[in-house]
Amino acid sequence: MAKRNLYLDIKSVDEAAELYLSALKKTLDIQYETIPVVESLERVTRKATYAKYCSPLFNASAMDGIAVISSRTDEANETNPVILKEEEDYLVVDTGDPIHPPYDAVIMAEDITEVEEGVKIFASAAPWQHVRPIGEDIVAGEMILPSNHKIRPIDVGVLLSAGIIDIEVVKKPEVAIFPTGTEIIEPTETPADGSIIESNSRMFENMVTRAGGIAHRFPPIIDDYEQIRNHVAEAVGRYDMVIINAGSSAGTEDYTVHVLRELGEVLVHGVAIKPGKPVILAMVKGKPVVGLPGYPVSAYIGFENFVDPVLAEMCQTPVRKNPVVQAHVSKRLVSSLKHKEYVRVKVGKVGDKMVAAPLARGAGAAMSLVRADGFCVIEQNSEGVEAGEAVQVQLYREPEEVENTVVVIGSHDLILDVMADMMPESHKGMFVSSTHVGSMGGLMALKRGEAHLAPIHLLDETSGEYNIAYIKKLFGEGKISLIKGVGRTQGILVKKGNPLGIKGIEDLKDCRYVNRQRGAGTRVLFDYKLKQLGIEPSSINGYDREATTHMAVAAAVGSDGADAGMGILSAAKAMDLDFVPIGPEEYDFAIPEQYLNLPHIQAFLEILKSDEFHRRLDELGGYTYEKAGEIVAI
Structure with a gap:
């Protein structure tokens, strides 16, 4: 039986990072190189750099005009102008021209009047007026840049002005990166089952x-x-650092830790961090070798916590830090006492407070990293945070961007992605952030003051009316308005060719079904139709299996994870599925009235009404938009 890797000594994040950096500093030999100044941007100086030349190199005119002998202008004033003769009393100069004795001042061109004899001046010139003396900016021998300084664009210009054309800087560390796994293929290859x-x-x-x-x-x-051992052993001899991806966990085919124990010393195997526990921190022949987990989110978090600090030490730069803001979390987050957990969140400013809406927490949910505005960090030994509680969020966007974001929480539709794409293009500096929790979840977010807009499509069984009855029930009248969105067709998503011959909801009892989450408008509609038909939910195989978006339903059906699921026509088209129509519905946006005049809400309305948005809806298919952008007071 193959041997498993057991995490015998799990360390906290801070303890693991401190232990590793301490070991690194004992063996680290910072390397330097001399490069042209013109290629030195963002590089770090080895030592202080001193000016070779003065700047200016000579006394220079600071203006376009004439260089004069100041003593010959003493008597000039408005009532007693003085006439100067060229070559005798003055020389014509441009900005930057040298000023040589006996000339010691410059009069601007706009302060002279040309006459036949030369020029007439109406004010005296003080000695060194409008003259830049030699070394005014830089004096030969003075320090231009200190040691351990990251070179900026302005620094490059000053170095060249001071006669410095080459500079010694910290050499960039070279890092070998090895992905591992028998099932791993390159993006250029065609995936097989299990790839x-x-x-x-x-x-x-x-x-x-x-x-x-x-x-x-x-x-x-x-x-x-x-193979892993041979590649790592060779890389350690050639490069400054090695990263091994995957194979760091406790599986029987996770060889990384055994390889590193044979080649060097494993200081840490397993860190109290979630996601990202199976991190390996090792030293081989004085070189840092890091094993990172295979799940994308775990890998990313492991890199930021353990590789970034190592590279900062090698580059002699500070560790890059993200801005931190205080935000109120939109729902309860339960966490293990054993781990420091990084929860991906969407962030926006609603009213006078920042709101953080949690995204998917799985280690493999790479898209949650793409969608996230930052991380809410739940420290080790904490059981989590309650809904509405203030938390610290590490931002991955600029705070100004977050403040100009329309925060949308509620029902999912592909049009939200279209609007998020169009917003920064048509309204610079404005953004749309959407989190999908279902229609009822969106209305509750509005009630708690956590969103600007809640997209909803809730059918009132009594009246057959969409959305308004729910808003009145939850908020009363005069507080919430309804922005009309789109009409869309709900139906059953089935495989291409509809192999099971599904014609309606009554046929779903004989297939594998995937449902939407509780509170979703699609779920409300499905339950309404079941009730109309007298079908017990328990008779539907998969009624309790929940997906949070229309595209997740489509993906389940398209991948043979299910035979059918309720969703919208555009999702069926996107996944090349067949579609059995059930009926039209209204997908609208509930909004507190005080937000209607916000600039980014007005921009949102403009997009809803725009021809370009309507064109994109036609491409998606299954939408109507005659009332899009109309505001209904409730």
Whole structure:
């Protein structure tokens, strides 16, 4: 039986990072190189740099005009102008021209009047007026830049002005990156059953570059002990650091920790962090070697916590830090006492407070990283945070962007992605952020003051009316308005060709069904139709299996994870599925009246009414938009 890797000594994040950096500093030998100044942007100086020349190199005119001998202008004034003769009393000069004795002042061109004899002046010139003396900006021998200084664009200009054309800087650390896994394939290959397209290493490449290093990414290595050992052993001899992706966990084919124990010393295997527990921190021949988990979110968090600090030490730069804001979390977050947990969140400013809406928490949910505005960090030994509680959020966007974001929480539709795409293009500096919790979840978010807009499509069984009855029931009248959105067709998503011959909801009892989550408008409609037909929910195989978006339902049906699911026509088209119409519905936006005049809400309304938005809806298919953007007071 193959041997498993057991986490025998799990360390906290801070303890693991401190232990690793301490070991690194004992062996780290910072390397330097001399490069042209013109290529030195963002590089770190080894030592103080001193000016070779003065700037200006000579006494120079600061204006276009005439260079004069100041003593010959003493008597000039408005009532007693003085006439000066060229070559005798003055020389014509442009900005930057040298000023040589006996000339010691400059009069601006606009302060002279040309006459036949030369020029007439109406005011005296003080000695050194409008003259830049030699060394006014830089004096030869003075320090231009200190040691350990990251070179900025202005620094490059000043260095060149001071006669410095080459400069000694910290050498960029070179990092070898090895993806591992027998199931891993390159993005250019055609996936087979069980294949996983490798992408983490490309993410690492760019993170290494951003941190100031040079990345060397290698093709995937299969799960073979000898191959992994040989590649790592060779890389340690050639590069300054090695990253091994995947194979760091406790599986029987996770060889990384055994390889690193054979080649060097494993200081840490397992960190109290979620996601990202199976991190390996090792030293091999004085070089740092880090094993990162295979799940994308775990890999990302592990890199930020353990690779970034190592690269900062090698580059002699501060560790990059994200801005931190205080926000109120939109729902309760339960966390384990054992781990420091990083929860991906969408962030926006609603009223006078920042709101953080949690996204998917799975370690493999890479899109949650793309959608996230930042991380809410729940410290180790905390059981979590309650809804509405203030938390610290590490932002991955600028705070100004967050403040100009329309926060949308509620029912999912593909049009929200279209609007998020159009907003920054048509209204610079404004954004749309959407979180999908279902129609009822969106209305409750409005009630708690956590969103600007709640997209809803809730059918009132009594009146057959959409949305308004629910708003009146929850909020009364005069507080919430309804922005009309789109009409859309709800139906049953089935495989291409409809192999089971599903014609309506009554046929769903004989198939594998995937449902929407409780509180979703689609779920409300489905329950209403079941009640009309006298069908017990328990008779539907998969009634309790929930998906949070229309596209998740479509993906389940398209991948043979289900035979059918309720959703919208545009989702069926996007996944090339067949569609059995059930009926039209109204997808609208509930909004507290005090937000209607906000600039980013007005921008949102403009997009809803725009021809370009309507054109994109036609491309998606299944939408009507005659009333889009109309405001209904309730």
